[in-house]
Amino acid sequence: MNHVEAPCYAVIFTATLTEDNDGYVAMAKKLQTLVENQPGYLGVRGVTKRDREITVSYWRTLEDIQSWKEQPHHATAQALGKSKWYSDYQVEICKMERGYSRSV
Amino acid sequence: MNHVEAPCYAVIFTATLTEDNDGYVAMAKKLQTLVENQPGYLGVRGVTKRDREITVSYWRTLEDIQSWKEQPHHATAQALGKSKWYSDYQVEICKMERGYSRSV
Numbered sequence: 001m002n003h004v005e006a007p008c009y010a011v012i013f014t015a016t017l018t019e020d021n022d023g024y025v026a027m028a029k030k031l032q033t034l035v036e037n038q039p040g041y042l043g044v045r046g047v048t049k050r051d052r053e054i055t056v057s058y059w060r061t062l063e064d065i066q067s068w069k070e071q072p073h074h075a076t077a078q079a080l081g082k083s084k085w086y087s088d089y090q091v092e093i094c095k096m097e098r099g100y101s102r103s104v
Numbered sequence: 105m106n107h108v109e110a111p112c113y114a115v116i117f118t119a120t121l122t123e124d125n126d127g128y129v130a131m132a133k134k135l136q137t138l139v140e141n142q143p144g145y146l147g148v149r150g151v152t153k154r155d156r157e158i159t160v161s162y163w164r165t166l167e168d169i170q171s172w173k174e175q176p177h178h179a180t181a182q183a184l185g186k187s188k189w190y191s192d193y194q195v196e197i198c199k200m201e202r203g204y205s206r207s208v
Contacts, residue, residue, distance in 0.1 A: 003194065004196070006196075010114075010116060010196065010198050012114060012116065012160055014149050014160070045118050045158060045194075046158070047151040047152065047153050047156045047157065047158045048151065048153065049151050049152065049153040052151045053151065054149060054150070054151045054158045054160065056116055056118070056158065056160075062201075082206070087207070088205065088206060088207040089205065089206055090107065090149075090203060090204070090205040090206075091203065091204055091205075092108070092110075092114065092200050092202075092203035093200070093201050093202050093203065094114050094198035094199060094200045094201060095198060095199045095201055096196050096197070096198045097166075097197050097198060097199055098196075098197050099194060099195065099196035099197065100194070100195055101192065101193065101194040101195075102186070102192060102193055102194075103191070103192040
């Protein structure tokens with residue numbers, strides 16, 4: 001994704017995955033397609049290695065974050081995450097105050 | 105790391121690594137030892153897979169973030185990152201407004 005300009009919001013999602021990844025990759029792909037049409041969505045950066053995932057998504061407003069949280073397919077994914085895919089997770093809603101990027 | 109209570113600050117560091125990782129792991133270990141004694145440091149979460157790194161560190165105040173940025177060993181690491189280890193990177197300073205965690 002491109003550089004994101006402050007002010008905007010970042011949702012930091014950190015999780016530990018269980019060994020049950022049935023449906024996980026398919027759901028991640030489906031959500032990525034859906035989120036790109038979601039109002040206020042600015043982009044995402046994520047890295048998953050073995051059982052550790054960090055995904056940071058960027059949003060224009062807090063209301064945009066709330067709307068995505070309530071999106072029906074995303075709500076289903078959250079429920080599956082709790083019941084199957086994640087053994088623990090953290091969600092942090094942050095206001096980006098400043099950011100800079102550099103291509104070396 | 106444990107759950108971090110808002111209000112606090114998160115520094116989201118995202119980078120693409122070059123193929124030159126000489127000294128990278130040793131520096132990461134050294135910085136981890138140093139940062140744990142840095143005033144206002146609350147914790148870190150990071151995942152690196154192949155050439156992608158996301159590291160989120162948590163701080164009590166913006167002044168604590170600035171002090172760590174200026175810490176001499178960290179400043180050396182930043183210079184080496186620019187000259188050797190990273191082909192691009194983004195740094196985002198964010199105020200955590202709320203957060204929740206769950207063990208499933």
